[in-house]
Amino acid sequence: MWSFSNIANLVHEVLAEHFNPAITLAIEMVIAGVSVIGLFAILGLVLVIMERKVSAWMQIRLGPNRVGPKGMLQSLADTLKLIVKEGMTPNGADKLLFNLAPFIAMIVAMLLMAPIAFAKDLQMWDLNIGILYVSALSSVTVISILMAGWSSNNKFSLLGAMRSGAQIVSYELSAGLSALAIVVLTGSLQISEIITSQANGWWIFKGHIPAIIAFVTFIIAVTAETNRAPFDLAEAESELTAGFHTEYSGMKFALFFLAEYVNVFIMCSIAATLFFGGWMPLHIGNWHKFNHVMDFIPSSIWFFGKTFFLIFVIMWFRWTFPRLRIDQLLDLEWKYLLPITMFNLLLVTAVAILGWHF
Amino acid sequence: MFIKNYIKNIFSAVKSLLVGMKRTLYYFTHHKEIITQQYPDNRDTLILPERFKGEVVMPHNENNEHRCTGCTACELACPNGSIKVITKFDISPDGKKKKAIDKLVYHLELCTMCNLCVEACPSDAIKMAQTFEHSVYDRNQLTKTLNNPGSKIMDGVE
Ligand code: SF4
Ligand code: SF4
Numbered sequence: 060m061w062s063f064s065n066i067a068n069l070v071h072e073v074l075a076e077h078f079n080p081a082i083t084l085a086i087e088m089v090i091a092g093v094s095v096i097g098l099f100a101i102l103g104l105v106l107v108i109m110e111r112k113v114s115a116w117m118q119i120r121l122g123p124n125r126v127g128p129k130g131m132l133q134s135l136a137d138t139l140k141l142i143v144k145e146g147m148t149p150n151g152a153d154k155l156l157f158n159l160a161p162f163i164a165m166i167v168a169m170l171l172m173a174p175i176a177f178a179k180d181l182q183m184w185d186l187n188i189g190i191l192y193v194s195a196l197s198s199v200t201v202i203s204i205l206m207a208g209w210s211s212n213n214k215f216s217l218l219g220a221m222r223s224g225a226q227i228v229s230y231e232l233s234a235g236l237s238a239l240a241i242v243v244l245t246g247s248l249q250i251s252e253i254i255t256s257q258a259n260g261w262w263i264f265k266g267h268i269p270a271i272i273a274f275v276t277f278i279i280a281v282t283a284e285t286n287r288a289p290f291d292l293a294e295a296e297s298e299l300t301a302g303f304h305t306e307y308s309g310m311k312f313a314l315f316f317l318a319e320y321v322n323v324f325i326m327c328s329i330a331a332t333l334f335f336g337g338w339m340p341l342h343i344g345n346w347h348k349f350n351h352v353m354d355f356i357p358s359s360i361w362f363f364g365k366t367f368f369l370i371f372v373i374m375w376f377r378w379t380f381p382r383l384r385i386d387q388l389l390d391l392e393w394k395y396l397l398p399i400t401m402f403n404l405l406l407v408t409a410v411a412i413l414g415w416h417f
Numbered sequence: 418m419f420i421k422n423y424i425k426n427i428f429s430a431v432k433s434l435l436v437g438m439k440r441t442l443y444y445f446t447h448h449k450e451i452i453t454q455q456y457p458d459n460r461d462t463l464i465l466p467e468r469f470k471g472e473v474v475m476p477h478n479e480n481n482e483h484r485c486t487g488c489t490a491c492e493l494a495c496p497n498g499s500i501k502v503i504t505k506f507d508i509s510p511d512g513k514k515k516k517a518i519d520k521l522v523y524h525l526e527l528c529t530m531c532n533l534c535v536e537a538c539p540s541d542a543i544k545m546a547q548t549f550e551h552s553v554y555d556r557n558q559l560t561k562t563l564n565n566p567g568s569k570i571m572d573g574v575e
Contacts, residue, residue, distance in 0.1 A: 113445065116444065116451075117442075117444050117445050118444070119444050119450050119451050119452050119453075120451065120452075120453050121451055121453040121455070375438060375441060375442070375445075376438075378441060379434075379437045379440075379441045380434065395427065399427075
């Protein structure tokens with residue numbers, strides 16, 4: 060049976076035959092880079108059209124329905140439009156920072172792709188501190204937002220960036236603490252080990268109530284971290300026109316937009332990995348027959364199915380809840396989420412030590 | 418006490434959020450609820466909501482009679498001067514002078530469809546129509562005379 064590791068090995072052997080090791084490594088890196096960029100483009104297109112359709116149906120509208128069959132090519136047309144648009148830099152802006160910011164947002168999103176296991180054996184970099192790496196890097200996004208807001212020389216942008224700073228600094232805590240709950244249960248920060256530990260059932264089922272609480276807090280914190288409604292104070296169309304990217308146009312704007320969606324995808328795939336077993340099919344304890352049937356569904360379908368379900372949940376939040384005020388936002392984090400996640404961490408530790416989980 | 422309130426707060430908040438999510442999920446899964454009208458395509462079968470307002474009209478009956486007494490209440494009620502009532506004096510058969518309208522001039526280009534004139538009219542002479550395709554090439558065409566030429570007041574309307 061074919062698998063991604065076989066393909067990778069094949070490519071490696073073919074390359075190793077013709078080139079010396081250094082060039083082989085370079086070519087392999089280029090291949091990985093190109094596939095990441097390709098994945099980016101596809102994700103951007105798919106998620107934008109998905110968001111527009113989901114939002115339309117939730118608001119009893121039709122959504123895009125003219126370009127292509129049922130409007131499915133709308134985001135492609137939008138991308139074309141953005142590419143041919145002029146990318147302006149305002150006169151009073153700090154030119155270097157202004158032009159650098161969208162690329163930092165993009166590069167952070169790309170780096171975050173590295174430790175994600177897309178399918179069985181399909182993982183770019185299985186480093187042993189995977190979860191730490193993800194939570195460390197995901198907060199770097201705020202640097203790009205602050206850069207964009209500061210360099211635009213526009214008070215709306217600056218306000219949006221400041222809000223985003225306050226928001227990400229606070230929600231990073233509960234996102235990290237909720238992820239820690241699963242790390243405590245698994246005993247490892249490595250993504251591949253977290254996934255294999257769920258071979259006999261996903262943590263959301265095995266970890267009882269603490270895992271469910273951790274999942275809920277994680278999803279809330281992640282929604283806040285990716286700056287999406289109800290926590291989209293950084294953009295807040297109705298108050299700040301477009302927040303930190305008010306001054307951006309053309310492809311530079313598109314990069315911010317894309318980075319937002321890719322971040323959502325990454326955060327949802329992390330949530331899927333931690334709580335729903337990543338690419339691991341639905342296994343229930345010792346029901347070997349059932350487990351065997353589930354194994355027939357390819358692992359990539361499991362992964363993308365779970366991730367897209369979580370993305371749908373986050374979109375569902377976005378189109379249901381009204382935006383929070385900045386003080387409510389900080390209230391929610393410091394008075395509710397943080398104490399709950401801390402208490403929950405204690406609970407999880409007790410569960411792990413006493414061996415109450417399956 | 419504090420802890421009890423705290424936990425109660427969390428549960429009531431979660432509950433109210435779930436209620437909202439249930440509603441949007443219902444809309445998401447029930448596409449028959451969609452209210453979008455694909456306008457130029459369904460021009461013939463367009464369904465407008467009952468309270469949609471397109472312009473002010475004055476209904477006439479088959480004898481070319483309307484109900485307007487020329488009281489100018491609509492002109493006074495209009496917040497932006499879209500209505501101008503030009504009155505004249507009719508001589509009734511028994512020789513009395515009677516106030517009546519000569520023209521009721523309506524500026525569609527100024528009207529905000531606020532419905533105040535219709536509310537103000539004591540004799541229900543005007544109402545809002547649902548027509549909305551008002552574009553013309555010359556704005557003079559938007560100034561309309563609501564009473565038909567040669568029309569007169571219905572019997573029994575004071
Ligand atoms: S609808 Fe309002 S604005 Fe229009 S004519 Fe009547 S009172 Fe004036
Ligand atoms: S339309 Fe009504 S309010 Fe206006 S002048 Fe005639 S009767 Fe009076």
